[in-house]
Amino acid sequence: MNQLLEIKDFSVTYVNKSKKVYAVKNVNLKINKGDSLGIVGESGSGKSTLAMALLRLLPEKNTQITGKANFIGKDLVQLNQKELKNIRWNELAVVFQKSMNALSPVHRIGPQIEDIYRVHKPNASKEEIFSRITYLLRLVNLSERVYTLYPHELSGGMLQRVSIAISLVHNPKLLIMDEATTALDVVTQGQILDEIVKMEQTLDVTRIMITHDISVVAASCNKIAVMYAGEFMEIGYVKDVLKNPKHPYTRGLLSSFPSLKGEKLKLTGISGYLPNLSVKQEGCIFAPRCQQATEKCKQEKPLGVEMNENTVWCHLYSSGGELINEDQKPVYKD
Template identity: 50%
Template sequence: MVDDRLSRCFHSARRCGILLHWRWVATRTIPQTRWGEGRVKVLQIRSVSIRYVVGKKEVRAVEDVSFDVQERDVVGLVGESGSGKTTLAHGIMRLLPPNAYFKNGEILLLGKNIVKMKENEVRKYRWKDYSIVFQKSMNALSPVHRVGEQMKEALLIHQPNLSDEQMMKRIRETLDLVRLPSRVIRLYPHELSGGMMQRVMIALALINNPKFVIFDEATTALDVVTQGQILDEIKKLVKDLSLTAMVITHDIGVVSEICNKVAVMYAGRLMEFGPLDKVVYEPLHPYTKALLKSHPDFLEPGEKMMGIPGNLPDLTLPMKGCAFAPRCPYAEKICFSETPKPVEVGERVVACFKVKEVERT
């Protein structure tokens, strides 16, 4: 009885976002894959920069970002609000708003450079070979169409020759994947709970059997219990369908639950990228280290959380040196005058001049 209660308490704490994450979850819930391992590169991001035009100014939302996502990887993209995570995701999907554009770089998704594609060509692949689960499910679903109608439309775009019977079979199968009953087909979005709407969004993203899926803050607007349930659903789907995925979040705990690699972004730049257990146990970038210390640690209840002093830089102004330098306790003169290039450090890529000093502390 006591063991059962402790187990439930432990599980509940994990669901509430208390940081069992990098101490415990990072090595126990995700099957760790060897770095490289000769797998196919599903996504290759090469020196990508994205700008927003706001009046007479340009916002440097993403700046010279490069990394790869291999087959069956689940990469967590983390950072503070305004770090460029969602902009990068929408760039990958070619869903940027009219005032945004690619300054430079290329994105190879399943071998195709989507940056150079025309919109009508992108539509042939978007939602079929790759898809996204948006963070605000209520805004992403049409309020005047039933769930079944919206799922049928998603199927018809890429599989127009399916019969009604085949479509309904596929819709039921996909809803079953996310543990929703068939009656949901007849319902409108306002008749669903927040968790059910998020499951519908996941089902819509999976309806055409894509090879790559982006989960953009998929649990942010949900209560903690529902968050835990959705995380479990995503984790099961990734395993059962052998999905390659990217999970965008500001919550290190979410990443520790379902990812095997982590990309840390700050002010539009990539700070650190590598295997989950390496990044969260032995961070090599000062920002990664500070981000981890700003989360509560369930296994160290006496340890104080430490906020990161200062604010994000103004991304409309030209930036000289490291973007994190004004907030970094390790910063020296070179950090303010030169921009550190990402370099390989073992299994990781780190953009920092002070890697050795961080490693020693």
């Protein structure tokens, strides 16, 4: 298979004088070319930390990143600043929730994008840049007129579209969207998601979508990873995981979303709160909030169980599915 990104034993720890906070713990993940992966979880579950660590945007002074992140032959963890500079925008791009705030208020949209374009292609001609930018603006459903406008003349949705267009200037292989549509209105969000999905088919980008809204993932991704307290709970295809959730946490998360058109079922949340991440916990991290937790869950960390191409980290299935080896190599059935 055409693998784009492989994260192995990836951990992120925030360190300060008095304590260490284990924000992401020994995560393993594989992303193939053309995938669109949605990472969901509560706030504080480490979704953004994972993305920021992959992009190497965290301050190096007080964060420790261990493990491997193999991105098309390069280990993102080991790269130095100069090598990172070459990768950013060219192969790896990001859109944040408030990316639009990064736009300069005193420059027109077009020249701003030109500057970004020139960072990697200093000798590009004006015509080349113009045609590329207007092509991208059209792709995100904006008119060419935007090129000569100032950011304050555009609405929030349009600015976010501009940020998405900027992230695509150099045709990156991997696009990370960290809550990129959260601040937008329902109508704008729906339309942008629709555009992103269409755009992906034409541009051949792989996407990681970080959000707390499962419906966004359902509408725009093919794979989903459920994250809790710095660990993955369940990874699999959207249609399997949302239709037939295996992990108790996924089930709890899904039952706290009301359905739009279906029956009005009683909403049930997950009682309790996120654990203190500065303390290393024995056993399954979700066990204190899990209603199906047994003694085993409190003592032993569950290993990933492979079930029909989906992986679940839960003791409930350790006998049912096939166990993955210690070094987390997936075992495929014939």
